[in-house]
Amino acid sequence: MAYRSLTSRVGSAPHRLTRRFLFIFTLSLSCTYLCYSLIFCCDHIMEGRGYEDRSCLLVQDAGSKKLLQKSPACTLSVLAKEIQPQAISPAPEGKERRPSEEGWSNQNLSTRAGPVRTTPKTTDQELKFNNNTTTPKLGSKRLPQAIIVGVKKGGTRAVLEFIRVHPDVRAMGTEPHFFDRNFDKGLDWYRSLMPRTFDSQITIEKTPSYFVTREAPQRIFSMCRKMKVIVVVRNPVTRAISDYTQTLSKKPDIPSFEELAFRNRSAGLVDTSWNAVRIGMYALHLDLWLQYFPISQMHFVSGERLITDPAGEMGKIQDFLGIKRVITDKHFYFNKTKGFPCLKKTENSFLPRCLGKSKGRTHVQIEQEVIDDLRDFYRPYNIKFYETVGQDFRWE
Numbered sequence: 001m002a003y004r005s006l007t008s009r010v011g012s013a014p015h016r017l018t019r020r021f022l023f024i025f026t027l028s029l030s031c032t033y034l035c036y037s038l039i040f041c042c043d044h045i046m047e048g049r050g051y052e053d054r055s056c057l058l059v060q061d062a063g064s065k066k067l068l069q070k071s072p073a074c075t076l077s078v079l080a081k082e083i084q085p086q087a088i089s090p091a092p093e094g095k096e097r098r099p100s101e102e103g104w105s106n107q108n109l110s111t112r113a114g115p116v117r118t119t120p121k122t123t124d125q126e127l128k129f130n131n132n133t134t135t136p137k138l139g140s141k142r143l144p145q146a147i148i149v150g151v152k153k154g155g156t157r158a159v160l161e162f163i164r165v166h167p168d169v170r171a172m173g174t175e176p177h178f179f180d181r182n183f184d185k186g187l188d189w190y191r192s193l194m195p196r197t198f199d200s201q202i203t204i205e206k207t208p209s210y211f212v213t214r215e216a217p218q219r220i221f222s223m224c225r226k227m228k229v230i231v232v233v234r235n236p237v238t239r240a241i242s243d244y245t246q247t248l249s250k251k252p253d254i255p256s257f258e259e260l261a262f263r264n265r266s267a268g269l270v271d272t273s274w275n276a277v278r279i280g281m282y283a284l285h286l287d288l289w290l291q292y293f294p295i296s297q298m299h300f301v302s303g304e305r306l307i308t309d310p311a312g313e314m315g316k317i318q319d320f321l322g323i324k325r326v327i328t329d330k331h332f333y334f335n336k337t338k339g340f341p342c343l344k345k346t347e348n349s350f351l352p353r354c355l356g357k358s359k360g361r362t363h364v365q366i367e368q369e370v371i372d373d374l375r376d377f378y379r380p381y382n383i384k385f386y387e388t389v390g391q392d393f394r395w396e
Helices: 002-046 048-060 066-071 072-084 156-163 183-192 208-212 218-224 236-250 257-261 282-289 303-308 310-321 367-391
Strands: 146-150 169-171 202-206 227-232 263-266 300-301 331-336 340-343
Touching: 072 340, 146 156, 146 208, 146 218, 156 169, 156 202, 156 227, 156 310, 156 340, 208 218, 208 282, 227 303, 227 310, 236 367, 257 263, 257 367, 282 367, 300 303, 300 310, 303 310, 303 340
Parallel strands: 146 202, 146 227, 169 202, 227 300
Antiparallel strands: 331 340
């Protein structure tokens, strides 16, 4: 009897050990499953709106920079907040939104212009995503802070190409003709033509016909009272001949320069209705601009010195715009074939950059007597212009 009891105890011992092992193994599996379930639930909770920022902060606080960079949920959450447009408070009922003296206005500037849609103003920190990609467009389109308003055949294209080298300047390559031909299209259309810029950059456009357009000064003033106006001027006789040369290249059948310039050649009466002559009456046009802009907001560039000393003239323009003098002598070389300076090759271009084939044409030969009579005609206008702007351009 005692033998049987001892044998049963010895035989049941391995079975008890096996049951204990199975119990511990099952318990460990249960704990593991429970832990994974908790982690999974937490991840779903952290992906909710209220926990996006906290999730990013937890990763940052843990010092896991690599994990933050690889985490699409965290990255997209931050970017989504950065590109969220700011709410714009509507104007009170019964009141119109008036333009600020220092800012830009979306309000229509003339009864001729159609209604303009107000668009929210963007900031440089906004990132706009296209086609659901993460490729951002930096900067925003702004109305210009400076305009090259004239004059035709004075050197405006050269000034525009030279100033575009500056990293703090972005400019339109074409002439928008907004304030003379396209004003009815509205400010939204005008703004859409501008390049994207940062807050630290200046937007510039060039349309030489503005200087001789009667409506342009008032329209520009209505858009921005603190506009910086740049005028490139040149000896009015040389400018008129250059203007005629350009027209002749397009219309070979036009009358001679002498016929167009004078109403009565024998009496020496100049035809001021001819545009090529009228543009050079700078003092006459300047009087209209000074009704809206002080002389301190206008800068006059010598077309002659722009050829002989481009760095000097560009230095003055940079000072006028309030930007650092970046464009210097090292940016230019003189092209003997064209007869004017060109830009040297830069980091972004392998070849030097000169103006187009239409620039630097050989002028039509004009009789010296005709030139002398035109000089006599322009002399009083030139003297008044010198006195008004405080500069002697030495055209006499």
